[in-house]
Amino acid sequence: MVANVICGLMGRLAVRRAPILRIESLAGAVPNRKFSEKATYTMSYETLDITSPHKHILHVQLNRPEKLNAMNKVFWREILDCFREISDDTDIRAVILTGAGRMFSAGLDIQDMNDLLTSQFSKKSDVARRAKYLQSLIGLYQESFNAVEKCQKPVISAIHGGCIGSGVDLIAACDIRYCTQDAWFQVKEVDLGFAPDLGTLQKVPKGVGNNSMVREMIYTARKVEAGEAKGMGLVSRVFPNKEAMMSEVDRLAESIASKSPVAVQGCKVALNYSRDHTVSEGLKFMQCWNMTMLQSEDVIKGSEAVAKREKKPPHFSKL
Numbered sequence: 001m002v003a004n005v006i007c008g009l010m011g012r013l014a015v016r017r018a019p020i021l022r023i024e025s026l027a028g029a030v031p032n033r034k035f036s037e038k039a040t041y042t043m044s045y046e047t048l049d050i051t052s053p054h055k056h057i058l059h060v061q062l063n064r065p066e067k068l069n070a071m072n073k074v075f076w077r078e079i080l081d082c083f084r085e086i087s088d089d090t091d092i093r094a095v096i097l098t099g100a101g102r103m104f105s106a107g108l109d110i111q112d113m114n115d116l117l118t119s120q121f122s123k124k125s126d127v128a129r130r131a132k133y134l135q136s137l138i139g140l141y142q143e144s145f146n147a148v149e150k151c152q153k154p155v156i157s158a159i160h161g162g163c164i165g166s167g168v169d170l171i172a173a174c175d176i177r178y179c180t181q182d183a184w185f186q187v188k189e190v191d192l193g194f195a196p197d198l199g200t201l202q203k204v205p206k207g208v209g210n211n212s213m214v215r216e217m218i219y220t221a222r223k224v225e226a227g228e229a230k231g232m233g234l235v236s237r238v239f240p241n242k243e244a245m246m247s248e249v250d251r252l253a254e255s256i257a258s259k260s261p262v263a264v265q266g267c268k269v270a271l272n273y274s275r276d277h278t279v280s281e282g283l284k285f286m287q288c289w290n291m292t293m294l295q296s297e298d299v300i301k302g303s304e305a306v307a308k309r310e311k312k313p314p315h316f317s318k319l
């Protein structure tokens with residue numbers, strides 16, 4: 001049925017057919033990386049453009065503008081690898097996530113999914129085997145966005161134009177969301193006949209104050225404009241255009257990058273933990289975390305700087 005829905009949508013979009021792919025290729029795809037001895041940032045991807053605008057800051061741009069940054073099989077593997085690498089890179093302290101071209105993302109690549117399901121479903125006539133296949137596929141896609149959420153460095157998404165379907169799942173995995181005045185958000189899945197499965201239903205209601213509005217957005221699949229998105233707490237700031245947004249996002253990332261990475265990364269892991277646990281479990285977690293981290297040199301440096309009312313933040317070493 002999912003295949004039927006997607007095939008129907010493809011007909012309406014009239015997107016050209018792409019080569020058939022297999023789930024094995026999805027799981028095993030290797031990103032095209034260039035390793036350089038000098039550069040800290042060695043990542044090179046087909047669907048992502050990686051740059052470093054400032055020291056300690058990495059800019060990850062969804063980079064399939066001709067397809068409105070629709071998420072194809074290569075993307076799912078690359079975003080996973082990219083954010084796992086960022087998470088372990090001691091030089092990176094904040095990440096900016098944007099989309100190239102007309103919009104942030106048109107969501108799941110429908111052509112790709114159509115080909116995937118057509119090729120796989122034609123091999124499997126039994127419902128249990130098809131279900132198993134879809135279970136693995138959804139699990140892989142969930143893992144991709146979990147890598148963004150679990151990335152130890154704060155991820156700021158800067159959204160312009162449309163942010164549709166799995167685009168909303170992706171920004172829900174980010175720490176901070178800014179958008180332009182022309183941005184719109186659409187949890188489109190109910191229009192396609194299924195429930196979102198990559199994080200929107202779990203993360204947005206917990207992260208956004210207006211639960212009534214969240215449900216309205218999800219149940220109706222209607223476009224939510226930038227002003228409304230800010231009103232409900234889905235984004236924290238709205239800017240007149242992308243240039244203004246990027247300049248503020250840079251400042252925000254620089255501010256985060258100037259702080260102690262021990263403190264910032266500790267906050268992220270604790271905020272994520274607390275979202276999924278009770279207050280007392282969260283407090284216990286902090287007790288254990290800080291019984292080690294309070295002994296860090298960053299605490300001494302930070303405290304001295306505050307006591308002396310230093311204008312500039314101290315130099316914090318890589319973590």
Ligand SMILES: CC/C=C\C=C\CC(=O)SCCNC(=O)CCNC(=O)[C@H](O)C(C)(C)COP(=O)(O)OP(=O)(O)OC[C@H]1O[C@@H](n2cnc3c(N)ncnc32)[C@H](O)[C@@H]1OP(=O)(O)O
Nearest residue numbers: 015066067068070106107108109110111164165166188189
């Ligand atoms: C296992 C399940 C896991 C995840 C599930 C995720 C669910 C979702 O993400 S649901 C949302 C799916 N996305 C959509 O329904 C959006 C589809 N696109 C559109 O409705 C329109 O393209 C538009 C975003 C409203 C923009 O319209 P317009 O400005 O007229 O541009 P187009 O000419 O339609 O598009 C330009 C170009 O991009 C291709 N494209 C757009 N969206 C997708 C897409 N989602 N997948 C693949 N390709 C897409 C479109 O075909 C055009 O390509 P050409 O080569 O120029 O034809």
